[in-house]
Amino acid sequence: MSSSTAASQPGAIAEASPLSLCAREPRVPADQLVAEMVPPPRFDSVRFSNYIPDPNQPSQTEAVRVLEDFAGGLGGAHASGAGKPGRRGFLGFGRSKAPKSPAGPRGVYLDGGYGVGKTHLLASLWHATPAEPSLKAFGTFVELTNLVGALGFQQTVQTLSGHRLLCIDEFELDDPGDTVLVSTLLGKLVDAGVALAATSNTLPGKLGEGRFAAADFLREIQGLSAHFRALRIDGEDYRHRGLPEAPAPFSDEQVTKAAYATEGASLDDFPHLLEHLARVHPSRYGALTDGLKAVCLTDVQPIPDQSTALRLVVLADRLYDREVPVLAAGLPFDQLFSEEMLKGGYRKKYFRAISRLTALARDAKGLVTS
Structure with missing residues (x-):
């Protein structure tokens, strides 16, 4: 057989x-695409508490602190751009001040090389955000563009506008058409009060240090750059940190x-x-x-x-x-x-x-x- x-x-x-x-x-089916916009099985149990920062990379510890504040600031009324009275702002800035208005930053971009734990942190943010799973969405850039293809642009906007948070892993800038499409979509969602978090891949020709540069991401999402705070995460690929070489075939x-x-x-x-x-x-x-x-x-x-x-x-x-x-x-x-x-x-x-x-x-x- x-x-x-x-x-x-x-x-x-x-x-x-x-x-x-x-x-x-x-x-x-299209409805299944929406229902499955949650962290994948590998990241079911990840939390900020079990992210292990490299002691030689203080930016990793700082990333956890900022993202915990970000999650804490998402507990307020939807689409208000503000947390409950006395809560932190969306990015954890000015803790003694009033929360930011909708015109302020509504998102964070995790900037770093592969294997520094960006997806772990992104999924931890999803888990830590005080909202029902149906009010939070997590997916890759490809999954988001596929959702638009399955539902249509307007229906996708309508479906995601009621969410508290949208996490986009591996934001791809290789296709200008898709970049404009998603940038426009995110603009609509920000207007509806949805907070955003993203990681990204390398733009062709922008190799730099072997990682994507935050400036390129902010430029490519055009008018949305003011809504993102870039958070740099330094470090080496944790999958190979202190581990033996890959097994021979x-x-x-x-x-x-x-x-x-x-x-x-x-x-x-x-x-x-x-x-x-x-x-x-x-x-x-x-x-x-x-x-x-x-x-x-x-x-x-x-x-x-x-x-x-x-x-x-x-x-x-x-x-x-x-x-x-x-x-x-x-x-x-x-x-x-x-x-x-x-x-x-x-x-x-x-x-x-x-x-x-x-x-x-x-x-x-x-x-x-x-």
Whole structure:
């Protein structure tokens, strides 16, 4: 029985044929897109209290303090631009002063390199904000643009305008059209009294220190820059801080054996998986991986082109969000992207994907028993 056949039979068990990503073609209703705008499973339990600042990076400790104040200031009446009497302002400034008016800052942008814990802090802000989950939204930039595509612009504005807070992770500036679309959307939401928080990715050609510069973000969101306070977070990638090097890839035989022995694991040939990703919209990559206990890949090869590479980045993000271990045979993950790609405008995305896939590869080591 093929892995594709097994994927269509519920209740597949260990030693039966594993599942297959290539056999999945998920469909996600628009209303489900809204309901799922919450921190992903990896960040269900994150809080400011379990964020571990690097003692050599005081900006990380300061970020926690400012964001705790930010969350505390969101407990007041919606769309008033102010907290309850006596509460802190939205960004924790001027604690003895009256809260800021709607014309003041309504958001914060977390500025830092990959692996410094920006998503942990963003999700902690969502959890700490004193509002019902239905009044808070959390999603990536891609998920937000997909929501607009599914609902339409006006319906998206109407749906999100009643929220207390919108958190946008991985704000992407690679597509000018999408940037203008989301900038316009955020303007409408700010007018409705929604507080904003965001992290961002590298703008092509703005490599700097290997991280995105806050000035670029503020310029690209045009008239919204006055509504954001940029909060710099320095540090090195925590996923590799004090940890051993990424595990070497296993053999195809080892990966295949582990896939058959692991209930809920998928098994796919890497080149075929890349072809399948081209046929599935990136908004569905989360649904593509739902329910998987592990992803097993054979014959991992260099990424052939930039479009394929960017799709793999999205898949890596969704697997990382869902804490799905990745067991691979073939090329090591740090050799997936060509030298040209790693020097180009999407450099930061590729390094983030390498970082996250490496972390997931460590998680998968225990699946190989011999």
